Amino acid sequence: MMRVLDLSAPAPLFTGRPIAPASARLAPSPPGDPLIGHQRMARDPLTSFLKLREAHGDVVRLQFGTLTAHLVSDPSLVQAVLQDRARIYGKQTRGMKQLRLALGEGLLTSEGDFWLRQRRIAQPAFHRKRIDALTPAMIEAGERARATFVPGRVFDLHEAMMRLTLDVVATTLLGSGIAEREARVVGAAVDFITAESNRRLRNPFQLPLSVPTPQNRTFLRHRANLDAIVFRMIEQRRRSGVMGDDLLSLLLHATDPETGEHMSDAQLRDEVMTIFLAGHETTANALSWAFVQLSRHPAVAQRLKQELDTVLAGRSPTLEDLPALVYTRQVLDEVMRLYPPAWTIARSPTEDDELGGYFIPRGSLVFVSPWVVQRHPALFPNPEGFDPERFAPGTKLAHRFAYFPFGGGPRLCIGRTFALVEATLLLATLAQHHRFDLVPGFPVVPESAVTLRPAGGLSMIAIPYD
Secondary structure, eight states: OOOOOOTTSOOOOOOOSSOOOTTOOOOOOOOOBTTTBTGGGGGSHHHHHHHHHHHHOSEEEEEETTEEEEEEOOHHHHHIIIIITTTTEEOOSHHHHHHHHHHOSOTTTOOHHHHHHHHHHHGGGGSHHHHHHHHHHHHHHHHHHHTTOOTTOEEEHHHHHHHHHHHHIIIIISSOOOOHHHHHHHHHHHHHHHHHHHHHHHOSOOOOTTSOOHHHHHHHHHHHHHHHHHHHHHHHHHHHOOOOSSHHHHHHHOBOTTTOOBOOHHHHHHHHHHHHHHHHHHHHHHHHHHHHHHHHOHHHHHHHHHHHHHHHTTSOOOGGGGGGOHHHHHHHHHHHHHSOSSOOEEEEESSOEEETTEEEOTTOEEEEOHHHHTTOTTTSSSTTSOOGGGGOTTOOOSSTTSOOTTOOGGGOOTTHHHHHHHHHHHHHHHHTTEEEEEOTTOOOOEEESSSEEETTOOEEEEEEOO
């Protein structure tokens, strides 16, 4: 693990910018470098954030150069940021600026009236009845992936889950299959763009993409490769004239209720790109972490197998089986508690505010981190332990925002239901026939990139059940 600052030492207040009103109460802050503040924490933010909350409480003030930030870990304050005062907590953050380089102004990155218009257009594609109609394609993709597992052979399970969920998103949400060559292009682009976005986010001194550095040229090449695939899908669907049940069909035929205009190709590209990238990596991460935890906890894996044997009796799952796959869903919920696909959420207030009695300046950053809150010992006893019984029927959370792997408030992930249905069906499809063992000694380390993925993949062995 990388070294981080000693956050257990007494914490004098950092006296950097911006200047607060004389009456303002400042949140506690750990010691920082006189010039760069707490920038070194970016080397290992997962560890640093946990230590910050433990040492200094649920509101902690940080300084990154001249930028003030706060880590907020009280679920009632998380609710204030994401829901109650969401109007003033916008997405004009450095992280979103980096994501816009790849995703443009899609649902994830846009704001204001434009976001609301796009959300209303896209919402019907994510209604439960539409998702239900897509479940056979999800299951078929799972069966195809299952058939590729060679017993006893070491393989990268995370790479396999990325390929599987890419297959799902291409055939269900976009209505188009994806060739093996294109899948490799997408995989390489996602890996580079994710790593580069993370690097740019942690280093505030970045040259614009117009400057032809080697990194910038590679970024633009990968983005162009993705654009070519996405525009190919858009043009293919437009030429066909077919109105399908997928999101791409809906967006192609949708009109602005005020002007009657269709989306431009640029708008279509941004929405499709968002779904194409964010819509498959997050689910792939959740499935990858699920198989890690099942490998580490044989008793949980055995109970899951018993449920799958009882409910499915050797056949593939169907939509009608979902209500009976209770423990399967509990496993996924607990996985996303410990390994939330979006490990932190950043917002920036458009006006001065107060959280927990502490001054929050306009234009600063506020981090609300599922990674931290969902490990809070006041909310989850034995927070580092893996226990799907936390989500057994009838149990209640300590607070509605004690658990928010899909965000919350008006910006709750539009694909939440789709992702949960997909992950449950795919886990059931794969786990009923194989167990997946980690290669002994293989290091499993979460990587705090844009999403929470296993650094360096997952070397695992598929072992079929007798």
